[in-house]
Amino acid sequence: MRKLVPIAFLVVLGACASPSDGPSATNIRNASLPNSNEKIPVVELADAPLGIMGATTMSYASNDAGLSSFRSGGYVDSRLRRGDVIDVTIFDTGEEGILSTTNSKTLNLGRFTVDESGFVTLPFVGRQRVMESSPEALQSRIVAGLKGSAVNPQAVVSVVEKPANGITVNGNVRAPGRFPLTARKERVLDAIALAGGASGAPGGTTVTIVRGKQRASASLDRIMNEDRQNVYLLPDDQVMIEGDSPSFMALGAFKSAGEFEFEKDKLTLAQALGRAGGLLDDRADARNFYVFRNQPVYSDAAFAKAGKNPGAPFVTSKPVIYRVNLKDVSNFALMQQFQVQDGDILYASNAGLVDAAKLITVFQKSVATAAAPPPGGGGN
Known part of the structure; x- marks a missing residue:
């Protein structure tokens, strides 16, 4: 009967709390938002949006004009001036x-x-x-x-x-400086090329133009894909290149947990799992591998109701959790189509037996043992 007491104690203690590196599968299934108690949806990988168009969300709102707000036919004044x-x-x-x-x-x-x-x-x-x-x-x-x-x-x-009619290119480029405008009517991509090109990947590079009191930004990949974003430049324009490479976090029972940078739209979940070295055989629960994501949501209504710059995009986020069962072979094919997004967290939970073993270890350490008799402590 006495042997059942420690076991019963372990069961009760395990029901209350168990030592673990992170949330269990049960915790994740019951996760809710802290302020509203709204449950965070847990979506099976088979039901997740796949492919670049489905998995990624535009980094800008549909009504974001980007650099196209700078309407200009280019610099055409060829009159000679001082310093030319x-x-x-x-x-x-x-x-x-x-x-x-x-x-x-x-x-x-x-x-x-x-x-x-x-x-x-x-x-x-x-x-x-x-x-x-x-x-x-x-x-x-x-x-x-x-x-x-x-x-x-x-x-x-x-x-x-024409030094007086130049532009300035600064930031994450290989050769920042001031460059003259010519009769060729330089555009944004021309300016970046004059500065030696951007240091980072297009998906993680933001281009900002400052013209007087006007300012606008667009990602470099958007400028490369939308001709209307590759606007003509005017004298004294400032072109700033900012790099912020997308990254994801791998936490839990991975062989190489940590933060990993990647190029936007060019990393699948299968590749991300490989970056993290795969799951630990002696710890991970292959049936419960998760992707935590804050999905951006764009809305114009919030600003319109508040009377703050109606029409401007208001960006919020909606958490979602994708579950991957690596015991299901079909998920390996789906992982090759699921695109990783900036800020994603990959979490590999511990197998139940691993957490139970930790609990037993904690209990064993906590059991009081009789003190050893002091040296030479024999009877008188």
């Missing part, structure tokens, strides 16, 4: 002109910078005021200045740099 650098080349097709003694009928005069007074000094034609002039107007003046020393002169003026 021009390249000048002259041609002479005659036999007795200034280039008659050379092997080529083309002569590159070099590059010239417009000084603070708005002038440039050119060979053969002298000092010219070019402030607010177009390259074409300067070409005509060069040709006029060459008359008399060339038979049929021609000139080409190209604007090489």
Whole structure:
């Protein structure tokens, strides 16, 4: 009868609480939100949305214009201003002109910078005021200045740099700095390329443009996939690149628990399980493997009712738990289609026998044992 007492005690104690690294399968099935007691849905993997379109939620609301709010046809002002650098080349097709003694009928005069007074000094034609002039107007003046020393002169003026009309690219790029805008009408992706490219993956990179008091953001992968997001840039635009690689957590009975970064839309649940090294054979309950997710929910109603910027997206989250039974072979195929999202928590629960063994160990340590007699403590 006495042998039944410790067993009964273990049963009662186990019903109250058992030592474990995390929640049990029963705890998870009965999980509820702390403030509302609303039960968190536990969805079997077979009933979960699969594939990239189903498993992932847009990182922006449907009415989020992103960078497309910057409407511009691009920078087209080619007038010369202080600090601009021009390249000048002259041609002479005659036999007795200034280039008659050379092997080529083309002569590159070099590059010239417009000084603070708005002038440039050119060979053969002298000092010219070019402030607010177009390259074409300067070409005509060069040709006029060459008359008399060339038979049929021609000139080409190209604007090489316009520092006053530049943009700034900062953040997670390989070569941040200030870059001039040219007649090619640079766009957002051009600016990122000028800065050496983004350091992170497109899915984890956010691009923000600041133009005066206006600011807008979009993910790099959205800009790459939506042409309207790849807007034209204007002088003094600030382009900021911020990297925040998606990550998931693996907790519980995994061989390699921890946080793991990944590229958005390119990691399946099967691959994530592999990243964590798989389940521990001597601890994990293969029938109860879970994915905890805070699903983003976008709503315009909350802002509209509050009178705060009606039409702006209001982002909330709704927890959901997906259960995976790895004893069911069909789930391995489903795991190859289920996409991991940023912030997901993978949890591998302990098998029931593991927690029971821990409880027995705790009980054994807590049982009082008779003190050993002190040395030399024999009778008098």
